[in-house]
Amino acid sequence: MLDRVLATRSLLPEHDLSFLADAPVIFHCHHFNLFLDQTIDDALGVEAGTALRTRAARDASYHLLSSLNRKLGLVTPAERLELAAALFAAMGHGRLEILTQATGGEGRGTWLHYGFAWHEKYGQAVRRRFPADAMAAGFMAAATEVAYGLPRESMQCTETACIAMRAPRCEFTFKPGKAEVPEIDVGTAQARAVVRPSFTGLYEDKIAAIAKGLRDFAGGVAGDERGLVQAFGVFVTLHLSTYYNRISYDAWNLVRERSPASLPVIEALLRESGHVCVFNTFGGILLSPEWEGMVGKIQGDPVEIVSGCTAIGRALGFGHWTLAELKPGERLVLRTPSTYESSYWVTREGPAQQGMCFFVQGAALAFMQLAERVPWTQRPKLTQEFYVELFRRGVPWSVKETKCIAKGDMACEVVVQKT
Ligand SMILES: [Zn+2]
Numbered sequence: 001m002l003d004r005v006l007a008t009r010s011l012l013p014e015h016d017l018s019f020l021a022d023a024p025v026i027f028h029c030h031h032f033n034l035f036l037d038q039t040i041d042d043a044l045g046v047e048a049g050t051a052l053r054t055r056a057a058r059d060a061s062y063h064l065l066s067s068l069n070r071k072l073g074l075v076t077p078a079e080r081l082e083l084a085a086a087l088f089a090a091m092g093h094g095r096l097e098i099l100t101q102a103t104g105g106e107g108r109g110t111w112l113h114y115g116f117a118w119h120e121k122y123g124q125a126v127r128r129r130f131p132a133d134a135m136a137a138g139f140m141a142a143a144t145e146v147a148y149g150l151p152r153e154s155m156q157c158t159e160t161a162c163i164a165m166r167a168p169r170c171e172f173t174f175k176p177g178k179a180e181v182p183e184i185d186v187g188t189a190q191a192r193a194v195v196r197p198s199f200t201g202l203y204e205d206k207i208a209a210i211a212k213g214l215r216d217f218a219g220g221v222a223g224d225e226r227g228l229v230q231a232f233g234v235f236v237t238l239h240l241s242t243y244y245n246r247i248s249y250d251a252w253n254l255v256r257e258r259s260p261a262s263l264p265v266i267e268a269l270l271r272e273s274g275h276v277c278v279f280n281t282f283g284g285i286l287l288s289p290e291w292e293g294m295v296g297k298i299q300g301d302p303v304e305i306v307s308g309c310t311a312i313g314r315a316l317g318f319g320h321w322t323l324a325e326l327k328p329g330e331r332l333v334l335r336t337p338s339t340y341e342s343s344y345w346v347t348r349e350g351p352a353q354q355g356m357c358f359f360v361q362g363a364a365l366a367f368m369q370l371a372e373r374v375p376w377t378q379r380p381k382l383t384q385e386f387y388v389e390l391f392r393r394g395v396p397w398s399v400k401e402t403k404c405i406a407k408g409d410m411a412c413e414v415v416v417q418k419t
């Protein structure tokens with residue numbers, strides 16, 4: 001069955017955007033996933049944050065599961081629920097038991113990516129007082145809607161026990177509720193309509209070759225017996241970009257309405273999610289034996305690091321990132337005809353007044369930090385302490401998205417300058 005699921009994958013090759021069935025998917029690690037969820041809860045409060053994250057997961061998962069069931073011709077609730085649980089594990093999100101009927105019911109999770117990774121990263125030091133698995137909750141709610149043909153956005157789900165709170169397993173309860181008005185899906189056709197004509201940049205041949213090698217490698221990765229993917233020193237998920245985009249932009253919109261003075265704070269945090277991702281995942285890939293086998297041992301040359309990072313961004317499905325300018329120690333201009341953020345923003349929110357690709361902004365700044373300030377030949381450990389030293393104490397770079405597809409430009413362009 002999973003072979004048939006994988007056969008529904010597609011790529012806009014000129015734009016490095018990936019889809020499973022019709023739903024846009026990207027790879028992100030647990031450091032990014034936990035940081036972004038935390039950002040939403042910090043901005044909205046835990047209760048509203050959890051509710052938004054659960055709704056976003058249900059929204060994105062419904063798109064994936066309904067289009068997958070259509071493509072595979074699955075009919076009975078049992079086979080649809082079975083597919084959902086198998087897919088969740090294959091994507092690296094952990095093991096689910098979905099024990100629901102049309103009238104609601106229960107669900108259980110073991111090794112859930114969010115709860116388990118939170119416990120691994122913070123569990124020794126911090127006692128968590130609320131559950132961590134909105135993604136699993138929303139996913140199972142959507143799976144139930146799809147399995148029983150229920151109205152979209154109608155199944156309510158609460159996580160009642162969580163491994164992040166030191167419970168032996170995660171537990172969920174479901175009950176039907178009033179259906180919310182569904183948002184438009186951000187699928188292949190929508191992404192095609194938003195992306196701009198593609199182009200290339202500096203070191204194109206090298207970047208394209210590395211991106212292809214990494215994408216082929218990532219295409220063969222699936223969850224282990226726990227339903228987790230552990231690679232490059234992180235837990236990796238194949239995730240729905242609509243989840244990330246909806247929680248980020250709904251939170252951004254709410255902050256803009258309620259306390260516009262706080263807008264720079266949430267924008268800085270959304271940008272920081274890019275630092276977190278590049279430091280942990282991109283850094284982990286650059287230091288990995290797989291990279292050494294495919295590209296060669298890392299030497300620490302800024303051009304090598306920045307072009308390598310650009311290729312990694314493409315391979316993870318973030319968009320067709322290109323290098324328009326690179327002056328080591330001074331300036332980087334990253335330009336792309338596609339980002340997963342702008343596909344969503346233009347489809348659901350309409351024209352923007354400013355650059356909206358906060359993740360790309362943070363990622364580009366982190367490229368220069370990695371290129372200039374990491375002693376690569378010493379094979380450093382990418383620890384939290386090292387992260388804090390690099391990014392929290394006076395970053396000597398500024399970043400600005402000077403052009404953005406979301407505001408009608410022909411590309412997104414991010415300029416990073418030494419300050
Ligand atoms: Zn943009």
